[in-house]
Amino acid sequence: MSAIPIQAKEVKSTCCYCGVGCGVLIQTEQGRITGVRGDPDHPANFGRLCTKGSTLHLSTRPEARLLYPELRRNRTDVRQRASWDESLDYVAERFAAIIREHGPDAVAFYISGQLLTEDYYVFNKLAKGLIGTNNVDTNSRLCMSSAVSGYKATLGADAPPACYEDIDHAACLFIAGSNTAYAHPILYRRIEDAKAKNPEMKIIVVDPRLTDTAQSADLHLAILPGTDVALFNGMLHVMLWEGLLDMAYINAHTEGFEALKNTVREYTPKMVADICGIKEADIITASKWFGAGPTLSMYCQGLNQSTSGTDKNAALINLHLATGQIGKPGAGPFSLTGQPNAMGGREVGGMANLLSGHRDLANPEHRAEVAKLWGIESVPEQPGKTAVEIFKAIGDGSIKAVWIACTNPAQSMPDLSSVLAALDKAELVVLQEAFQGTETTSYADVILPASSWGEKEGTVTNSERRITHLNPAVTPPVEARHDWEIATDFALRLGRLLDTTKDAAKLFPYTRPEHIFNEHRETTRGRDLDITGISYGLLDESGPQLWPFPEGSDTGVKRLYTDGIFQKENGKAQFVNTIYKSTAEKTDARHPLHLTTGRLRDQWHGMSRTGTVAQLFNHAEEPIISMNLGDMKRRSIEAGSLVKVSNKRGSLILRAQPSDEMMPAQTFIPMHWGSQFMNCLGSNALMPSAFDKTSKQPELKHAAIKIEKVELPWQMMVMRVCHDLHLLQNIRTLLKHFDYASCGLYGRGDGMVILRASHNVTPDDGIIQQLDEMLGMTEGMPMLNYNDSKRGISKRILVENKQVTGVRLIGEILAAEWLREVMTQGEFTEQLHLWALAPLSTPPTGNGSRGKIICNCVDVAENTIVDNIARGADLITLKNKLKCGTECGSCVPELNRLIKLHAPAISKFND
Template sequence: MSLTRTTCPYCGVGCGVLADADGTIKGDPEHPANYGRLCSKGSALGETINLDGRLLTPQIRGQRASWTEALDLVADEFSAAVRDHGPDSVAFYVSGQLLTEDYYVANKLMKGFIGSANIDTNSRLCMASSVAGHKRAFGSDTVPGTYDDLEEADLIVLVGSNLAWCHPVLHQRIAAVKEKRPDLRIVNIDPRLTATSELADIHLKISPDGDIALFNGLLAYLVAEGMVDTDYITANVSGFDEALAAAKTCDPTESGLSARDLLQFYALWAKNRKVVTVYSQGVNQSECGTDKVNAILNCHLATGRVGAPGCGPFSVTGQPNAMGGREVGGLANMLANHLDIENSGHRDAVQMFWESPTICQQPGLKAVDLFEACARGKIKALWVMSTNPAVSMPDANGVSDAIANVPFVVVSDIMARTDTGDLADVLLPATGWGEKDGTVTNSERRVSRQRAFLPTPGDARPDWKIICDVAARMGWGDAFSYDSPSEVFSEYIALSEATRTFGRDLDLSVFADADYAALLPTQWPQNNHRFFADGKFYHPDGKARMVAIATPIRSLGSFRLNTGRNRDQWHTMTRTGKAPRLGAHLAEPYVEVHPDDAAALELEPGDLVQLNNGANDCILRALVTPRVAQGHLFAPMHWTRQRTSRSMINSVTPSQTDPVSGQPALKSGSVSATRFKGAWYGFAASLFEMRPTAAYSAVARTSTGWQIELADLACPDDWTVEARRITGVSGGEVAAIEDPATGLARIAMSERGILQAVFFAAPRPVALSRSKAIELIGTSAAPFDALAGRIKLGQPDPGVQVCACFNVGRNTLITAIGHGSVSIEDLGAQTCAGTNCGSCKPELAMLLRNAALPVAAE
């Protein structure tokens, strides 16, 4: 077997992968980002490379078309819009899923040839506030940290980052260091108790957006205790006095933490020189996200804890190429190579290098503004590449309507059906992971290759090639006449060389003579380089700037809504949704509710909750847990209109943004909550794909087909007809148990002795072992045994999945603990849980801890 070295397409950790067309997936032990480790999503990549649901030919208004027809139409419509309404009447919305080469040519076409900066990216939702904070502090969007710093630190502070679920391999890397060096201290700052909190020595349950009060308080404490580096500040930092004056006006207890907790954290930060502060979406996705970033950076700058091994601020990116997109100018407010649109010298240099007829003169529309312009009719032609804004943007229903309002919409994607693609006039089939070649840059500035190991399916083409084909038809063929992604990469490196006179941080000269085909994972400007070690920054005076930050005023509704991710899912599930074992961990959309709030809402186990923001609503399964604070709710963002009827959480998230970065405040929605009172609730498992139709429905793949959770406001006239409609089984035999007095219905459908589907309905949420029912689909199980919930004699119910790699359930683990397992290692030896990717280890630790609690006497 010949395995191809490539890079994982999920988060910004940038893990190396060894892959083969037969579905074999292994971690690359030689890749410095992961050294062979993979998370559950990465381990399951082999289950996601099939062609089910793939877009394989171009389509024009729902009809199959040739590439010539589709590309001619796209070029004609964009050219007409520019001619009739000006360059700013068109827009691209692109993605951190694109490779750097794709990103580069899209940016070049829009900014240098069409002449508008209306190209923004879903990275706006992810890292824009970090970019803005870096530029204010350092004079450039420079991430100074490296993964090695995590292993050299004496204190790691995780702020707004559920690393265990969102960047699992980094979490595992920290856990390994903690095991070797128990003196390493870890602080987890998060309004929720998460899987990451299991590894922490201290969990600070901060109030939402309390980060500024916390870190302003830290700055004032460090000054009061004489812990600032005055020599470093004098030589290398400006703005200290103003930042300190602002910090002193803050009350640290506005963070929501007690004076005792604050003092404990401040003292820990002060006494450990080697401090790494890792932050992510809990910081960035806020109306004051940029200020939160600078409040953190202020503390590192005031103590000189930046640019040295084992210390510094470290923003970790959410997407595989969010960093690469920033490098080539993928955001609407920047040029390629970290240059500034507002700087005429920068504009002239880029235009001269590209030999382009024009160059954008001002920043373009950021994501939220872009779709608002679509709604107002300002955008006449829109091209969405490799992302799904009709789901992922805040106010997703409004964004969907806005896209529908654009006269001409193009979507490049790998899937035939997405919520955004359903709104397109033209669909262009793109190659996906495993089929395309290019580069990505991870969170520590390391450029790695993605390499093809699968044949190109159908008529699909790489994104860079599609963009160049359109550019040629718009009259710019000579400037986009690349024959391969390596030629695009070479031009990108040459642009970096041509603009080095500006003294920016993005120095790619290490790649000037690189063999593209054999490119090894390499950091820019060179491996193991530490930015700012010499105290020199990128502001004109060479100094860093501390920023005066005021505490924000927060106004809350009845509930504060926080959104995020699940351990085993990615974005809108176009890829991870194909892997049944990834869906088994948390198979339907849910919202975490504090027990006291659940009692006030009169919620019982399994109930559904309806959230409303005054304009839209959504329905989610209530997960009652003390992990969230009273008055707070948490819901993941993965479910789409393809998978649910009314459970898209971004239908109720606000479109408010940070005024500096334009990043949406996806973690600070204000909603009301009420119990959803269905007339009936149901569950079905089927061999056939099912579609969401009821007032509440959530569909997921299973190991034997598909499952669906249901609830509706009116009972059907005939349960058997309803069961057939939902499960897609039209023939065969039916076995039914119905009790009109209680409203219970259980129906099994078989054909030629093979169980095709089961359907359960009741006036309250259906209680049964889903895993048992799912396992019987496609077998010769007797229909009435299936309806009784029975399974093979002597086979226990494994319970809800905890370990995705080996499909180990909660009941199996509890049994193992009862039989003497007292550690994660013991559980691994007995059940295999946690012995592959390790993503479930925090949950194993929770089960062990809970089992150790003494039973209260009655």
């Protein structure tokens, strides 16, 4: 009698990447995650997923995970596997000793916008309620704190007033400092749909680069980096002159307009055009379109990651207040959240200047309210240190111990060399993390393995204030534990060691996430984000809900401030008198180029998760610096050349590529690549640690650099089928031995590891031998081997079961792309056999590359698309014939760009 197959189950959750908050259905079999699809009932995405979301199940490979606690008691020791009791007892003893000797502010917690709200709540209470320090901050400081301070300065509360539905009602969409097509792809699908339904809708994009988002706009304002405040003030100037302001709204619902009006009188279109590097006519057009409304503005890191981030946010909100474009369908300032639960972290006060329920630490009444809610005498009033300040304090010794959870500051912080020096100096570094091999791991004295996506229960809040209840689909692997559970266990141990009257058992009575949520919910009673009407049961029965949702309500609130009453003491919004200031770092003769950074379409943050999925490398295989073609020609840099990118903080060696997205004197490096995927620290090593004085958000978007061409004559290319991620992890250890090296994955399924390396001289034979052993390319293996020592050429082709499973080329790598296609197809051919044993470098005739993968979902490459366009294919034809753009849709903007570039010219004359 045959066994009855176990049916697959589906569990509702959300995607763990950007702040759009897409609903997903996790598919499991026998306790394993086997697939994922978009939740058609979730109002954030209605079933759609981008390339990252649709491959989430592929990121659950067990060899990528941390599975056991690890501990070292001395920096000279190697971390060893330890029990949970041993690890947490050690950390509690060390924290208690440091607190007794140096005070509570000698310890700090640096946590993450990828934690669930319940996790965040426990960490915040642990630091501020039990230990008595406000040194708890988050990587949300790096992405959303200027949006927070901009909202609070103008509207009085950290509350985005619009919702996703407003995209459908907008007559003008104003996108500033956001490549939405890449950073928030599913939201961009909604923009595409709205534009298709209403072709008269105007889309304005403000961005120094001609991004995919900008290329689809009706008007692209390619301002110089950092000049946003000048642009927004200039637009307000035009609106004044054109009579586009809503003076009745200004008089009834705002204050501070007269001071701002006097300031913006100076910001004439001519002056602003000179500052921003754009046309006067375009400033006037943008002002008229915005003023006519209804206008919805959407903005992200281009505004936030700046020493003027608060003013940039406020200056844009000023435009909404001045035109009455707020609290109406299709109108309002809408910040796009960078992380899946940065909003939830702000709700529980999980930052150095905040308290639970959108309370301010500086407010004595708010501190008293939280102390009462927590049942303690007081909350510390001394301001806590924010992200940049925490690592500076570790460096100067005033912070002795730091607990890092679910984030990777050794890759993501600015001025990385100083951050790494600080981590190296710290007396104790605790890392609570789910994934192996992050840059921060090597600095950790204690590793605490945490649960991850698909394993956790709790809540998250997306960009539109919508709360979703996540249900676990599987249990955490081996000894990994939930984040809130780890923090609670530690709090109980620490409480027994501290000289305090606080009862840790009463402060942390939690046995499941719902207990934490219910306590958090009570802290919001009567506040702007009141969620006393929400429960896990309601979210499970009725689906995700918008806040505020006070007790007794039937539903949440779509739009805030519809009554014109704001969260200020007098109920009136406040115009902020914004004045343009340049970037923290200016270009000069020594560093003449602007460097900007941002996201790739298919990667996420420091790639600890996406870097384990081969398919997500297909669109961008290695780190590059994008340059203006004219700048490259002046420096004799060809496409694909290696260049040294440097300033006073550090240097990188990268491959340069021309890009029509780049204006003269501007360059771009993706933010994702760090020392786990290349032999240098990544773009953040070049970024200044200067930050906005109000939000304390660092200027991660801009630095001044110089670029020099580098000649590295020795070259190597390695490709190996990757059935186990340990191969990738092992190869990473060799990157430091080459002047240039990058490694990653490629293909589909398990894919292959790809290593590219260049060096000034021939590397030590021992390094190549070590690499060959890792690759399994040693004596006795079924391998074609060609060596020409005089020419410095070596070719090794590994063939197993008539399949090409490995390639290692040294000296000449001209055939690398062809060989990659051979490996992708798998089958060994006689043509390959002849090439491998001959003194040939170029691929056989007729064996060119497919080009880069444009559509990751169905594996369609650029050359195939271009060939079809040249034969007359439009977007509909491409979708019907090749199926590209028919799954997640993330490639549609790039398909449209290729159509514009390669569509055959239509003759003006007809026979």
